[in-house]
Amino acid sequence: VLAVDLGKSQVASSYLLPSAAFDLALSEDGTRLFVGLEGKIQSFTTAPLTASWFYLSPGRNLRLKVRPRQGEVYTLRDARIAIFPREPRQAAGGESREDDALAVLDSPAHADRFGFSRDGRIAVAAGRGMDVLVIIDATHAKIAGTWPEDASAVRTLLAEADAAEKPKGPRGKLVAQEGSYAPPLGGVA
Secondary structure, eight states, rough: OEEEEEETEEEEEOOSSSOOOEEEEETTTEEEEEEEEEEEEEEETTTTTEEEEEEEEEEEEEEEEOOOTOOOOOEETTTTEEEOOOSSSOTTTTOOOOOSSEEEEESSOOOSSEEEEEEEEEEEEOOOSSSEEEETTTTTEEEEEEEETTOOOOOOOOHHHHHHSSOSSSSOOOOOOSSSOOGGOOOOO
């Protein structure tokens, strides 16, 4: 992993990985880097570039994304999507860990890439053929369905996400003024 000072066009620091990396993702604020490796997801601080904690994540962590607004880390592992918390969980005394994922979702279709909506409520995964999209309800950490097969379930999810983003309260509504006002230029009220 190389940290490059773009202003000086030079390598500022580097970190030798134990094996080949499959993917990497930056946190929303740019202070943390996640690198997908075989068997784990390594976390780094970005300034300075320093390896810190990691998630145990069996298999190849082929694609990584950080969920907007929430900071959860998502990875594609074979035909599954693993979801990790913003920060690592502390293992209870004597607990053996094999996988630090909060949830692992079985995709109903092959997926080799995915992305999030700007608000982080919905993720969409797709494969090479792109003839089916897997829609993920990120708020509830579940597969909502595939498009176009489960169109009604996907439309319901989109409507719920849209309603959740609408501002609450009277913003945008006209409110009648109380009392009267003097008409401009001496006109009749």
